Amino acid sequence: MFVYGLTDSELIARACEGEERAFEVLFQRYHAAVYRLLLGITNNHDDAQELTQEVFLRAYQELPRLQNRENLGAWLRRTATNLAIDKLRRNKRVRFDSLDAPLTTETGEEVEWQIEDPAGDVLAAVQSSELSEAVQRALGQLSEIHRSVVVLHYMEGLPVEEVAQMLGIPVGTVKSRLARARLALRILLKDFVEVEGENE
Amino acid sequence: MKHPCETIQKQLADYLEQNLEPTAAQAVEAHLEACEACRAECHRLARVPELLQHWAPPVPTEAIWQGVQVRLHQKRLFMPRKVYALIGSAAAVLALVAFWQWWSRPTPPPALTQMDMEPFYRAHLDWAPHTEAVNLHLSLSSGGEVNDGAR
Numbered sequence: 001m002f003v004y005g006l007t008d009s010e011l012i013a014r015a016c017e018g019e020e021r022a023f024e025v026l027f028q029r030y031h032a033a034v035y036r037l038l039l040g041i042t043n044n045h046d047d048a049q050e051l052t053q054e055v056f057l058r059a060y061q062e063l064p065r066l067q068n069r070e071n072l073g074a075w076l077r078r079t080a081t082n083l084a085i086d087k088l089r090r091n092k093r094v095r096f097d098s099l100d101a102p103l104t105t106e107t108g109e110e111v112e113w114q115i116e117d118p119a120g121d122v123l124a125a126v127q128s129s130e131l132s133e134a135v136q137r138a139l140g141q142l143s144e145i146h147r148s149v150v151v152l153h154y155m156e157g158l159p160v161e162e163v164a165q166m167l168g169i170p171v172g173t174v175k176s177r178l179a180r181a182r183l184a185l186r187i188l189l190k191d192f193v194e195v196e197g198e199n200e
Numbered sequence: 201m202k203h204p205c206e207t208i209q210k211q212l213a214d215y216l217e218q219n220l221e222p223t224a225a226q227a228v229e230a231h232l233e234a235c236e237a238c239r240a241e242c243h244r245l246a247r248v249p250e251l252l253q254h255w256a257p258p259v260p261t262e263a264i265w266q267g268v269q270v271r272l273h274q275k276r277l278f279m280p281r282k283v284y285a286l287i288g289s290a291a292a293v294l295a296l297v298a299f300w301q302w303w304s305r306p307t308p309p310p311a312l313t314q315m316d317m318e319p320f321y322r323a324h325l326d327w328a329p330h331t332e333a334v335n336l337h338l339s340l341s342s343g344g345e346v347n348d349g350a351r
């Protein structure tokens with residue numbers, strides 16, 4: 001059966017006919033991006049796995065009613081984001097509209113904001129890591145409210161206006177949080193931020 | 201007095217997010233034009249979003265897909281809709297057959313009543329005295345059943 005070359009809308013049509021293989025191909029196309037988004041926001045592998053399943057479960061049920069079949073990716077992202085935010089709200093009582101708390105690590109220590117090189121102490125664990133692992137660790141250091149804007153804007157490429165709408169906060173707040181998160185990430189990823197050909 | 205670079209560098213992230221008032225943004229830009237160190241720092245901060253794109257966490261594809269399958273089957277959502285259609289038409293055919301059988305069932309002959317038997321009874325009474333026929337006791341039970349009353 002030839003399914004890999006089909007467009008999303010062709011696969012959706014077949015999945016609606018009950019062709020499990022067509023739905024599996026759609027899953028293969030999008031699950032990694034969905035999982036990454038969910039892991040980015042929740043910072044928890046189990047939650048990300050469970051919520052990814054939930055997203056595709058809902059997708060299967062919604063397929064026949066999907067308005068724009070070429071826009072499945074956007075639908076999945078929106079659903080995943082909403083589920084992730086709900087999860088955070090339920091689990092940890094995160095309020096996205098709360099005043100900007102200082103950036104803290106998971107252990108509650110405040111992330112230093114000085115631009116000066118922190119001389120490696122805080123970042124010793126990051127230094128030898130590959131970039132991908134370093135990014136994961138760095139994301140884990142951010143609070144949920146900062147991680148959410150980082151994942152949605154920097155990683156998913158959503159405009160700040162849309163992020164603001166999704167989280168129910170003003171655009172200015174999104175920008176402030178992005179700025180603070182960027183500063184923190186610049187420190188946490190200090191081994192990777194040097195632009196090539198440039199020396200300090 | 202603070203070094204101007206310190207002040208500027210604290211504003212760089214907001215500058216990059218276009219989160220500064222126009223006058224503040226102009227001041228930052230003017231400083232960046234003149235200061236190589238701050239320009240370098242601005243480049244580092246500007247790289248952050250790009251670095252994030254390199255995040256490629258391992259994805260437990262198999263486990264996730266199996267979970268999806270199990271949950272869809274549990275909810276009986278994954279039974280192909282063709283199968284549903286098949287089951288549906290089979291049920292419809294069965295129902296039709298059952299209805300047809302009920303509708304075309306043989307009608308039992310109407311029970312005999314005393315009125316029905318009357319002519320035969322009279323004929324017998326007329327005819328029997330002239331023959332040596334046994335005396336046939338015809339009696340009609342309440343249900344209209346004909347009993348052979350011969351003893």
Ligand SMILES: [Zn+2]
Nearest residue numbers: 205235237238
């Ligand atoms: Zn400077």
